[in-house]
Amino acid sequence: MQLQDRNYQIQGVDVLAIADQFGLPLYVYDADKIIEKIGLLRSSFAGVNLKIKYAAKALTNISILKLMRQQGVEMDSVSVNEARMGMLAGFEPSQIMFTPSGVSFDEIREAIDLGLQLNVDSLSLLEWVGQHYGSSVPVSIRINPHISEGGNIKISTGHADSKFGISILQRPDIRAIVEKYQIAVVGLHIHTGSDFKNADAFLRGADVLFDLASDYPNLKFIDFGSGFKVAYKEGDHITDVADLGRKVSAAFQGFCQQYGRELELWFEPGKFLVSESGHLLVQTNIVKENLTRTFVAVDSGLNHLIRPMMYDAYHDIKNVSNPSGDTKTYTVVGYICETDTFATDRPLPEVRPGDVLSFENAGAYGFSMASNYNARFRPAEVLVYDGAPYLIRQRETFDDLLRGQVDVPVLNSEIIEQQV
Structure with a gap:
């Protein structure tokens, strides 16, 4: 502009x-800028099976959600109400990742009944899913990698003291619950916060997930969350998304070869897109x-x-x-x-x-x-x-x-x- x-x-x-x-x-939004950002992500990760899941909490207006769907972007939600808005915008429940944080089991049950992809971020929730659904509900698991990097502490979510995710140090506990109930783990998820300036934090998180993946032979996707830094003023350092795409794609392709098959690579940008x-x-x-x-x-x-x-x-x-x-x-x-x-x-x-x-x-x-x-x-x-x-x-x-x-x-x- x-x-x-x-x-x-x-x-x-x-x-x-x-x-x-x-x-x-008045709030005014430029659709062309959103479409431009979507295109930048796609071109930066052209060598992998990429899925973009828009983090709807950033801006939940149903017209924005419809624009995302029109552009082939899927959705990440943190509440059932966000997911319902997405469904009104035309998303299939299977296209919506549901990543709760300390919500009631009633809301979890509602999300499962809707058919959302459940992302589990606590051992207690994993145990509850196993007790009530056994192997019938496929889940992804949100890992806290103990990586502290990025911007304001209020939006940093991957450090050891964060409420988000299951600590990587609890890896044996995760596996024990999964094996006890034969829970179907189809994805591994990490989101370390916002405002990362380069690929290093993503690559460190990738190492954590790639190693953890050996515990779960039936994965369909690896989800890196988001955290791309945008410019707020002249001279701001931003995430070099093209460089990030090259480095993370190369690491992911190497992992898929070692894993034995190609998985989907997911990102959940919110601020970056809108x-x-x-x-x-x-x-x-x-x-x-x-x-x-x-x-x-x-x-x-x-x-x-x-x-x-x-x-x-x-x-x-x-x-x-x-x-x-x-x-x-x-x-x-x-x-x-x-x-x-x-x-x-x-x-x-x-x-x-x-x-x-x-x-x-x-x-x-x-x-x-x-x-x-x-x-x-x-x-x-x-x-x-x-x-x-x-x-x-x-x-x-x-x-x-x-x-x-x-x-x-x-x-x-x-x-x-x-x-x-």
């Missing part, structure tokens, strides 16, 4: 025109000059994009209305009654009340983590597809805030004055 004078465009569509048509605040496609458009309410800094207050906050507050995540900000203005330094904040700072001391073209700003790289974990905190509405969502913007989620209304609340009649009586 390119900024040309006063005309910031997505697929040739003026962003300000989109803002005028659908109102603000992050750069997303833009959160907001309007400037107030420009407030204090003694120490100048604040830009916008009509959004941590209720719409919590990543900067939760992960200290950096999001580039563009002044869509005044891109050629003189550069000044601003602290961009939200309208929530909490400290919801999007950016501190950020140089931007002069911002005036009413200006439209765009928070970039907002496609992943933006709307999907949004809330109604402070009784605020969640924004609308728009997908730009084939050069035209389409509304894919309506803006919430006051009725949406009240939906599900129950009026208790006894509380409707007049206030009774206390007797002194």
